[in-house]
Amino acid sequence: MNAGERRIVVFLVDDQPIIGEAVRRAVANDPEIEFHYCSVASDAVMMAASLHPTVIMQDLVMPDVDGMTLVHLYQMHPALRHVPIIVLSSKEDAAVKSQAFATGAADYLVKLPEPIELIARIRHHSRSYLNQLERDAAYRALRENQQQLLEVNEVLRRLSDVDGLTGLNNRRYLDAYLDTEWRRAVRDGNPFSILMVDVDDFKTYNDTYGHLAGDEVLKLVAGAMKRCAQRPADLAARYGGEEFAMVLPATPSEGAQRVADDILANVRNLAIPHRGSQAACITVSVGGATVSPGRGESYAPLLEAADVAMYDAKHAGKNRAVVREVH
Numbered sequence: 001m002n003a004g005e006r007r008i009v010v011f012l013v014d015d016q017p018i019i020g021e022a023v024r025r026a027v028a029n030d031p032e033i034e035f036h037y038c039s040v041a042s043d044a045v046m047m048a049a050s051l052h053p054t055v056i057m058q059d060l061v062m063p064d065v066d067g068m069t070l071v072h073l074y075q076m077h078p079a080l081r082h083v084p085i086i087v088l089s090s091k092e093d094a095a096v097k098s099q100a101f102a103t104g105a106a107d108y109l110v111k112l113p114e115p116i117e118l119i120a121r122i123r124h125h126s127r128s129y130l131n132q133l134e135r136d137a138a139y140r141a142l143r144e145n146q147q148q149l150l151e152v153n154e155v156l157r158r159l160s161d162v163d164g165l166t167g168l169n170n171r172r173y174l175d176a177y178l179d180t181e182w183r184r185a186v187r188d189g190n191p192f193s194i195l196m197v198d199v200d201d202f203k204t205y206n207d208t209y210g211h212l213a214g215d216e217v218l219k220l221v222a223g224a225m226k227r228c229a230q231r232p233a234d235l236a237a238r239y240g241g242e243e244f245a246m247v248l249p250a251t252p253s254e255g256a257q258r259v260a261d262d263i264l265a266n267v268r269n270l271a272i273p274h275r276g277s278q279a280a281c282i283t284v285s286v287g288g289a290t291v292s293p294g295r296g297e298s299y300a301p302l303l304e305a306a307d308v309a310m311y312d313a314k315h316a317g318k319n320r321a322v323v324r325e326v327h
């Protein structure tokens with residue numbers, strides 16, 4: 001509901017019923033205005049809070065409580081804090097007027113102005129209050145939307161780093177990770193290893209068992225690789241097609257050889273039958289390369305060396321690992 005549709009709700013607090021009656025009559029002919037009256041100061045705050053007024057008219061001089069104290073109490077109340085208050089006084093008094101505005105009153109009226117002026121002021125203060133409520137609600141909705149957008153962006157960012165089939169990090173993420181870890185290795189002078197892992201006779205597998213079964217194999221091999229990435233900095237990723245990569249920062253070639261052997265064993269232990277393979281089950285070939293990075297070098301030769309090692313493993317009969325040091 002917008003400000004134009006919400007009703008104006010006037011709440012008058014004055015100990016003199018005659019004033020209450022005069023205001024009631026003044027606003028009676030305006031169908032947009034709902035009027036409520038309270039003559040007892042001690043009931044005022046509770047009544048106001050339950051009525052949700054768009055403007056409060058508060059008499060300054062009341063028998064048991066000073067009107068200014070009530071103005072203060074309205075402003076302390078969470079539900080009334082921003083409701084505009086028109087202070088009603090019996091006389092023009094500069095000092096009282098200035099105190100009323102200092103306490104937070106929005107307006108000061110000497111009882112009682114012409115109905116036309118009274119209604120104009122009631123309308124003006126109520127509309128600006130309702131507009132403010134509307135702006136606050138729009139702002140809150142905007143903040144919620146922004147929050148949702150941030151969350152969606154975060155999900156998208158994570159998805160764009162992940163391969164949809166296997167759940168491993170994809171090539172895009174692998175490249176960025178290699179870049180960061182390589183620079184760290186250059187700084188720290190640590191050996192750096194990489195393994196390329198390729199499923200053996202995968203074309204025949206697809207041709208024999210179907211592409212969907214082939215996809216399931218890739219998922220299982222990805223799982224086996226993930227289990228072999230045991231240190232926090234180790235990263236298993238899908239390189240593309242039926243090829244995977246394992247980044248092993250701060251790992252010498254003996255370590256890379258051990259991880260490569262683990263991958264071979266883990267994949268064999270999956271025991272996925274494959275009629276077209278020599279081992280009669282799904283196996284992989286692993287090519288590994290290790291280098292101690294020097295300044296100014298890039299990791300491209302390391303990737304190339306791992307790739308060559310992987311093809312050497314294929315040519316040597318598949319289902320094996322070839323790991324080399326690159327100098």
Ligand SMILES: Nc1nc2c(ncn2[C@@H]2O[C@H](COP(=O)(O)OP(=O)(O)OP(=O)(O)O)[C@@H](O)[C@H]2O)c(=O)[nH]1
Pocket residue numbers: 165198199200201202203204206210211212213214215218240241242314318
């Ligand atoms: N099911 C499935 N197959 C894929 C996917 N990506 C690549 N392939 C298949 O993987 C096969 C790779 O074939 P090749 O490069 O000839 O390798 P290979 O048959 O494994 O032979 P070797 O590597 O020499 O053992 C191709 O048939 C591709 O279509 C995928 O996401 N899902």
